[in-house]
Amino acid sequence: MGQKINPLGFRLGTTQSHHSFWFAKPKDFPAELQEDERIRDSIKNYVQKNLMKVSSDFEGIIRIEIHKYKELNTTQVKIDFGRQNLLTREEEEEKDDKEEKKKLELLKTKAKIIIQLIPEPYEEPHILAEYIALQLKNRIPLGKAMQKVIELMEETDIKGIRIQIAGCIGGKERAHVQWIREGRLPLQTIRAKIKYCSYKVQTPHGVLGIKIWMFVDFVDEEFVDFVDEEFVDEEFVDEE
Known part of the structure; x- marks a missing residue:
């Protein structure tokens, strides 16, 4: 467990x-x-x-x-x-x-x-995590910052999100965890495409850890292509 x-x-x-x-x-x-x-x-x-x-x-x-x-x-x-x-x-x-x-x-x-x-940068958890970190550095209340991220997510095609922040939040002596969730988040379903990031931010009260999970959609294909054909530059490879 x-x-x-x-x-x-x-x-x-x-x-x-x-x-x-x-x-x-x-x-x-x-x-x-x-x-x-x-x-x-x-x-x-x-x-x-x-x-x-x-x-x-x-x-x-x-x-x-x-x-x-x-x-x-x-x-x-x-x-x-x-x-x-x-x-x-x-x-x-x-x-x-x-x-x-x-x-x-x-x-x-x-x-x-x-x-x-x-x-669509607001569909990426790294961008949202950096936004929360910037708000916390500017001493914006945590609840307000997380609610703003939820509003940004609702403008995209993301179907679910979970935000978790751990540490001495708000200058409290004991470290604790706060989180908020909106929509679906099937973490135990392998064919569910999940975007995830872990981000650290230095605040006046110490280091806080930010984790964000985002549920994009279910993938019907059994496997993904490991090599992005658009990324491989044929001219660059043929130079040799």
Whole structure:
């Protein structure tokens, strides 16, 4: 009883796919895994140091996919952004150039970054979690912040959401958990497409943990395609 599991890992191979796509020998696996972590950290650090100063406190990164082609000695990184008014065409090119140089230094291989803007950012739990974190930093009451997220969710096609916040909420000495749910959330159904994120926020009263589950819809297909055909750049691969 009380056994919890990550809803994304629970659905790998059915309604969820991996964030990294590559094969490696057992002895090379730890190094490849650490390399992926460095790529993601460098991208997030770049956004925090540059883009967040220009626009707002929103990081806006929803997903970072890494594809490695060892036989071609190349790496492709796809970044899904949820802030449509943040990146202009010139900023995209500038970010692509700077980040590509960083990847060349880190990976010592040929790297290419693809930036994709998500048309419906409020359907992504990472964006909503960052919104709640921003409200808490501004000392907005927790209940008001969560209710606003519910209102934003109702404007989308999401069928259900659950928001859970844990920690010393409101400056109380004892840590506790508060949560709110709206709509359906079939976590035990594997063919139910669930979006999930876990986010930490530093407040004047300590660190709070934000978790958001979102129910999109039921998936009829038995398996999902692990390789996104639109993501694979044939011209980039054929250059070698």
